[in-house]
Amino acid sequence: MNDDQETQAAAPAENRTGYSGPALATESKAHSMFSPSRIWALTMHTFTQMVRMRVFYFLLFFSAAIILVAFMFLRFTPEQELKLLKDVSLGAMSLFAGIFAIAGTALLIPKDLEDRTLYTILCKPVPRFEYLLGKLLGMLVLIFVSMLFMDALFCTVVGVREKILVKETADAYDQELAKFPERGQNESWKEQREEALAAITNYGLRWDLQAAVWAIFLKASVMTAVTLLVSTFATTTLFTIISSIAVFIIGHGQHLGRSYFLSGAPEGGFERPLAGVIAIIFPDFHLYDIVDAVVSGEAVATTLLLQMSGMTCLYLLIYTAAASFVFSNKEL
């Protein structure tokens, strides 16, 4: 390079095409190997990408489904009706969160690779683990926002339905009392009335429902991390989806494998090593199975919630670290 070129490089000026290279602050900044702002940029980008793929349209189906269940099937007892409403709503939340976690995440890396957008990102000063973390967090934000919307709608519908059912039940008792005023003096009738109203309230809107929603979110978060890990070494999106579904299924039986492995079953054969491998590799989804209990009106212990949250953090850490290890050695 001659002196003229050095001078040009050092003092960029506007030229005939209008290109000039003013010194940016980045030129003097040292490169940071971990940048929360970079990760946040990738997170919000992933979130925007999924939103603009119109994934939120499913919320319309969800809304329609729970409103239908809440107000169209009125042949049950109030408790049954509320139980069905919670069952269907939490089931739908679980289904949508699972679909997002598996199908949405499985698409991310292959699509970036196919469109070569991955090259343009990783050719910037972006460490590969930050790219993965951005993708993971983007999906988690997406699932969280979707669940927030579904939860708000779900609580509103359950709350409204509960109030209607309480009022209808109270009105029915009041009408009975108007017909038979002597029942007002009957303590067992009064107790019966209070019990009926309490049963509805017990099946209605309670804080424990939030525990169930939180458990669904945590489970979907683990599935997102698992799917991301699979997609770092999978060669096709279909393989990623099928493998992740397999992990999801096996994860529900992980506790059985763990129990078998720890039970001191006799050595020999393949059962015990297999149970050990399952216990080590797969997440324990049984831990998150509190929905049925919550739907039945059972209370959820705070320690269980803390345990679930802690285990989820651990799973996310392990699976993301494994994904990062695989991805950092991947030939793109």
Place this chain on the structure above:
Amino acid sequence: MNDTPDAPAVEIEHLTKVFRVPSLRKQTVLAVNDLSLTVGRGEVYGLIGPNGSGKSTTMKVLLGLLHATTGKCSIFGRDSSQVDSRKDVGFLPENPYFYKHLTASETLDFYGRICGLTKAERRDQSARLLKLVDLEHATDRRLAGYSKGMLQRIGLAQALVQNPRLVVLDEPTAGVDPSGSRQIRDLILALKEQGISIILSSHLLEQVQEVCDRVGIIYKGDLVREGKLEDLISIEDQTEIILKNASPALLEKVRALAAGDSTEVISIGRPRTTLERLFLEETQ
């Protein structure tokens, strides 16, 4: 490794890349074989070769997308496998699609953010680069509606978003119409005027000839020829004499004597072939 002021923009030393083919026989493919090259600061280096010759593999190793089997690459003195070496690099891949859900300004904002630009810098860079690549009219249009040429131009803009000192362009004019191709060529020349180092891979040899200072020809993973463009395309065993106002008689004498007394000799040198002809000779 820190940026050393006297280090070349790119230094590739004995790079070999072997791909393992997924099969039971453990087959391998030698994509790049002991390739060494240097790109000086402010130099435009053309990397040419037939499809599958190893150009893109070389570029990917340089950009840290692939790991070298043996050998090493450095960018401004920094090991190119390290992430911080990419602070000064802009890359336009072949046939980029980008994120179709983003508009042009959102695209540049995103790439600016991951390069650590501040909000004000991103805004300024976005406005400046969109003007540079002549996409001001389509700033708020999503890339899904962009033509091929427009995508190449926004691709070039994203490559320049952090004002890199090295720009790697892989087939920047592939699929672009002649007018768009000329526009991109002018942009490359403008970058060259700014002293930005460029590695250009292209099949448009005329364009390579127009913009490159030095050229390397890769064939089956080997760098078969490399050097300054004028040296490469000169025919060494021939001499060219250009005469002005030469009469036919004189030309006869010139032919006989290869010299003239009253005739002005404009230049004497070696006649040149075209880069295209050289390329075909070296790769067939």
